[in-house]
Structure formats: structure tokens, C-alpha cells
Amino acid sequence: MTSRGKFITFEGIDGAGKSTHIRYCADLIAASGVELVSTREPGGTPLGEKLRELILHEAMHLETEALLVFASRREHIAQLIEPALARGAWVISDRFTDASFAYQGGGRGLELVKIDTLANWVHPELSPDLTILFDVPLDVARARLDATRELDRFEQEKADFFLAARNEYLRRAAAEPARFRVIDSSQSIDAIRVELDAIVAALLAGAA
Numbered sequence: 005m006t007s008r009g010k011f012i013t014f015e016g017i018d019g020a021g022k023s024t025h026i027r028y029c030a031d032l033i034a035a036s037g038v039e040l041v042s043t044r045e046p047g048g049t050p051l052g053e054k055l056r057e058l059i060l061h062e063a064m065h066l067e068t069e070a071l072l073v074f075a076s077r078r079e080h081i082a083q084l085i086e087p088a089l090a091r092g093a094w095v096i097s098d099r100f101t102d103a104s105f106a107y108q109g110g111g112r113g114l115e116l117v118k119i120d121t122l123a124n125w126v127h128p129e130l131s132p133d134l135t136i137l138f139d140v141p142l143d144v145a146r147a148r149l150d151a152t153r154e155l156d157r158f159e160q161e162k163a164d165f166f167l168a169a170r171n172e173y174l175r176r177a178a179a180e181p182a183r184f185r186v187i188d189s190s191q192s193i194d195a196i197r198v199e200l201d202a203i204v205a206a207l208l209a210g211a212a
């Protein structure tokens with residue numbers, strides 16, 4: 005019987021370096037011969053990508069925003085994540101529900117109990133096997149973003165928003181130490197890769 009794949013999520017405030025390191029981890033995992041699906045939220049499906057455009061670029065009520073990220077997630081789980089895990093593939097996702105707690109909860113101030121309710125409705129039985137949190141001071145993240153691209157609706161938020169989002173991420177990591185690995189993302193890319201090598205090696209060894 006095929007064993008279920010592993011679900012690994014990458015989190016952090018904008019500019020923490022997730023996207024850079026996801027590509028590196030994806031290559032490490034794929035090189036081991038495991039079937040790997042690399043995806044992102046909001047998005048990951050044709051409908052989810054349309055919702056992503058709205059979420060990132062249209063002004064809206066904060067509860068509308070929360071409902072849309074979970075609508076995108078529902079589709080993502082049904083169309084891509086669950087089928088992949090069920091056939092034994094590993095899934096790595098650039099963000100998942102921890103981002104809703106950090107951004108809609110911490111950043112925007114939506115009551116965490118409402119996010120809990122949505123999470124329990126949309127994925128009562130699905131939780132990442134491992135979450136890698138790229139933690140970085142706000143000024144470092146901001147400098148990286150400013151150097152690279154046009155900013156979306158979230159990336160244009162003020163320092164208070166990102167401070168609250170970062171704190172919520174760290175609070176969640178402290179509450180679930182077995183699931184989270186926190187990486188100091190102000191280090192050089194090479195230093196972070198050394199940490200990621202060890203994390204991925206342990207994951208692959210556990211799955212062998």
C-alpha cells in the first residue's frame with residue numbers, strides 16, 4: 005500500500021526569503037526520488053489563482069479577506085493537496101493556514117476564534133507535518149522587498165502590521181514546537197541552506 009505523502013509548509017512575513025528557500029528545498033527533495041508537488045497560497049489552482057489576484061490587489065472588508073483565503077484553500081486542498089498526499093507525493097506549500105492567523109489575525113486584528121472556526125471547517129483533519137518559519141526583523145524584510153519589486157496590498161502595510169504578524173507566527177511556533185522549525189532568516193542564504201540541509205535530511209530519513 006502507498007504511504008501518504010508529507011505536507012510541508014513555509015511561512016514568514018513578506019521578504020523573509022521563503023520563495024528563495026522553497027526552490028532549494030524542492031530540489032533537495034526531488035533529487036531523492038520522492039514525487040514532489042510545489043504550490044502556494046493563496047492560489048495553487050486555477051480558481052485559487054483568480055482569488056489570489058483579488059486578495060492581493062482589491063480593497064475589501066477584513067472578514068471578506070479571511071473568507072476568500074479560506075475559499076482558495078478549500079479548492080486547493082480538494083483539487084491538489086489531498087490527491088497528491090493520498091498518492092504518496094510530498095507537497096510543499098508557500099504558506100497555509102498559519103498565514104491566516106498571522107496576517108488576518110495578527111496583522112488585521114480579526115478574532116483568532118473566527119480563524120479557528122474556518123480552519124476547523126475547511127480542513128478539520130489536515131495539518132502540516134512540518135512548518136518552516138523564516139523569521140526576520142522587519143527592517144531586513146522591508147529592505148529586501150524594496151530592492152526587488154512593486155509591492156502588493158499586503159506588502160504596502162505599515163511596520164505595526166508586520167510586527168503583529170511576526171509575533172503571531174512566533175506565538176504559534178512556540179505553541180507547537182514539534183511541528184515548527186524556526187530559522188533566523190537574517191542570516192546569509194548559504195548559512196540558511198546549511199540548516200535546511202539538516203531539516204530535509206531528517207525528513208527524508210524519517211520517511212525511508
Ligand SMILES: Nc1ncnc2c1ncn2[C@@H]1O[C@H](COP(=O)(O)OP(=O)(O)OP(=O)(O)O)[C@@H](O)[C@H]1O
Nearest residue numbers: 017018019020021022023024148152189191192193
Ligand atoms: N538570506 C537572505 N539574504 C539576503 N537576501 C535574501 C535572503 N533571502 C532572500 N533574499 C532576497 O530577498 C528578496 C525577497 O526574497 P523572497 O522573494 O524569497 O522573499 P519571500 O519571503 O518569499 O517574500 P514574499 O513572501 O513576499 O514572496 C529576494 O531578492 C531574495 O533574493
Ligand SMILES: Cc1cn([C@H]2C[C@H](O)[C@@H](COP(=O)(O)O)O2)c(=O)[nH]c1=O
Nearest residue numbers: 018045046073099100103104107108158
Ligand atoms: C495564505 C495567506 C496569505 N496571505 C498574504 C500574505 C502575503 O502577503 C500574500 C501572499 O504573497 P506571497 O508573496 O506569495 O507570500 O498573501 C494572507 O494574508 N493570508 C493567508 O492565509
